[in-house]
Amino acid sequence: MEGGSMPPRSDRKGRVCLAWPGKRLRCNTAASSPLTPVERFGGDREPWRNQLILGDNMAAMAALLHTYAGQVRLIYIDPPFATGHSYAFRSRIGAADVVEELAFEDDLPNGMSGYLQFMYERLGIMHQLLSEDGSIFVHCDYRANSHLRLLLDELFGPESFRNEIITRRAQTKSLQKQFASLRSLNVFHDTILWYSKSPDARFPGPYKPASAAQRRAAWQSLWNNADRPTMRYPLLGCTISRGQWKWREERALRAAANYQHYLEHHAATKTLTQYWEETGRTLEFVRRNGSGRPAYWIPPRDRVLADTNWLDIPAYSYSTGYETEKSEALLERVIQCASNPGDIVADPFCGSGTTAVVAERTGRRWLACDSARRAVQVARKRLLQLPFRSPFDVVALDAGPQRPSPSVEVTVDGHTVAVRILGVPTQHLNRLPSSVAAKVLRHPVEAVEYWAVDWEYGGVPFRNCWRSFRHRRGGGLETVARHTYAATGTYRIGVLATDIFGEEGFAELSVRVG
Ligand SMILES: C[S@@+](CC[C@H](N)C(=O)[O-])C[C@H]1O[C@@H](n2cnc3c(N)ncnc32)[C@H](O)[C@@H]1O
Structure with a gap:
């Protein structure tokens, strides 16, 4: 075997584990x-x-460990699935012009070995972040679910395996029916592997709406x-000589007395x-049925x-233009299943930010990370659209590219300052269809996707x-920001702007008011 010796295929407890060249667990928190x-x-x-x-979640989690080791109640991850594909982000300028760009690539070097090493060291660090009553949901599909199950068995212990959950896959067209015979079936589901940190942990559990039949009361044989x-x-x-009553005698007699x-x-x-509701929805009843x-x-x-x-429920959603976006319904179920309000929920592969948005809506605290600048920008925008929001920080692990200044115009009227955004230098006009590029050249503000003022x-x-x-349909950008200062003085103003390709710009101004 090339690339060094093969690690053992069983661990110290004699349990079977996966081996690949270069397998190692590393986490350099220092x-x-x-x-x-x-x-x-x-x-x-x-x-x-x-x-x-x-930033890269390995570095982010190593940094998070300093403060949050053993404190995270729930981790949901929707990592690369080892598909080898590239995924796009589609944004709009105006109602009709769609700009498509690369969001992220699911194509790690060294094939399955590279993928396993990538996941192994990250799952190892996630294990350290989890609290004793915490758990992890790993979203994957048929390509890597068997490998990930073995990695999770090794890192969390097979006794901490909770469930393998099936969810609905994104809609795909079945190409099989055009052929006389099949090679394989169309894939309808993804898998979520659920493991707890400790085998003793207990969880609130996920609920789903009752069916029409379950919404009606019923009698069932005891x-x-x-x-x-x-x-x-x-x-x-009634006496029986075989089988059994489902309930203990005391409980059944009490329920019979309740009904009487x-x-x-x-x-x-x-x-x-009505009687059951008025008495607090706790009473049980037993009676003789028709037979x-x-x-x-x-x-x-x-x-x-x-x-x-x-x-x-659908597992995928298409609300942001970020390919592979998961549905809020799915994250609601995960979060409800394994956390309570106030708990810390983390998603180190957050993409468009679905986990953070649902955690925020359901009163959890959250930590989210993605290495794609576009993902973080989409997540930021989603969070800003929530009606109520707890304070949050955008954190960047490295400074990123040099930022060109957006062009702005400032007017001062007494204590009130108005900042108008005129445009943001965009280096990628050649990636736009020519009609759209011409529009941006005529009105540079068309290239602004997001801007903010400090x-x-x-x-x-x-x-x-x-x-x-x-907004998603392209409109909604206000071009003037106004602020009235309480006191006369000289103020520094910061203007942050992002163009339609996700490139960020920053300008610092100084104004004298009063
Ligand atoms: C399948 S998508 C997640 C989609 C997300 N669940 C949502 O609802 O939008 C996987 C994400 O993992 C990110 N990713 C891949 N490698 C990463 C790494 N090393 N660190 C952080 N994020 C990474 C990609 O940029 C991509 O956004």
Whole structure:
């Protein structure tokens, strides 16, 4: 075998594990870069700030370990699936002009060995971030699910395996039906592997809306065919010689008495469901059914505990133009399944930010990371569209490219300053269709996708006081920002702008007011 010796195929406990050339676990927390915020949303004094990190998640997690080791309740990851494909981001200028660019590539060097090494060292560090009652959901598909299952068994222990969940895959056209015979079936589902940090951890569980039948109350036989003589007792004048009652005697007798009480005192004026609701939705009932056998009452339900089949909700969504975006319905179920409000939820492959958005909406704290600048910009925009939002920081692990200055025009009227954005130098006009490029040349502001102002810029982090951005259909960009200062003086203003290709620009101005 080329590339060094092969690691063993079983661990110290004799458990089977995957081997590939160059396999090793590494996490250099000492060399990690500090998590310095570059853009700040919300006040400075909050004890907790959510974090949207731009950079390689290995470096980001190594830095996060300093503060958050053992504190994260839930990690959801939707990493590269080892597809070998490239994925796009589609944005718009105006209603019709679509600009497509590369968002990220799912094409790691060295084939499956490279992929496994990439995932192994990252899953190892995620294990350290999780709290003892925490867990991880790993979204994958048929290409790598068997490999990832073995990696997770090795790192988390097979006893911490919780479930393999199936979710609905993005819509794909089945090409098979045009052929006389099949090579394979069209793939309909993705897999989510759920592992806990500790085998003893317990979780709130995921609920889904009840079906029409489950929304109606029903009676069900109390008898089943498991043969336990200790569970055979006389009940409502009925004795059995085989099988068993499902409930212990005391519980069944109490439920029978409850039903009798309802019949004698309430049946004339209210339904059993009304009576059950008025008495706090806790009472159980047993009666004799039509055939004379005891039956217990199943109350109407709005929601039921979900099992591992999550095909009832879409797993993918197409709201941002970021290919591979997952649905908020999926993340709601994951987050509800394995965390409580206030818990820390992390997504180190956050893409368009679905996990952060849902964590925010459901009252969790969150840490999100992506190495693609575009992903972080899309996530930032999504978060800014939420009606209520906790403070968050955008953190960049490295400075990024030199930023060209956006052109702005400033007017001062007494204590009020107006900043108008005129354009942002874009280096990629040649990537636009010629008609769109001509439009941008005529109106350079057409190339601005997002811009923001810090009215009292004091250096990094940029404090985002005002912002405007294009919405998904292309419109919505305000071109003038206004601010009235309380006192006469000279102020530094920071202007941050992003063009339609995700290139960022920054300008610093000085104004005298009053
Ligand atoms: C399948 S997408 C995630 C989509 C996301 N769940 C959503 O709802 O939009 C995978 C993401 O992982 C990111 N990624 C790949 N390698 C990474 C790395 N080493 N560090 C951080 N992010 C990475 C890619 O840029 C991409 O955005």
